Amino acid sequence: MTNALLSSLKAAGRTALRTARLMIGFPDYDTYVRHRRAVHPDEDVMTYEEFFRERQASRYGVNGGKISRCC
Numbered sequence: 001m002t003n004a005l006l007s008s009l010k011a012a013g014r015t016a017l018r019t020a021r022l023m024i025g026f027p028d029y030d031t032y033v034r035h036r037r038a039v040h041p042d043e044d045v046m047t048y049e050e051f052f053r054e055r056q057a058s059r060y061g062v063n064g065g066k067i068s069r070c071c
Contacts, residue, residue, distance in 0.1 A: 025059050 036045045
């Protein structure tokens, strides 16, 4: 494979993974980090583990949060 083709396949894979995560209600960590650094540069950025736990808690209504699931 050529480098250009390999790069295109990797980019397509990343896009497919990001899309699948969004479809199940799980935001992309890299997008979160870019947003925090651009919009809130003076605030801390959660680690991936903290981000994962916070998003999971939000999705399933832990501690009185809203439930954003279909069933």
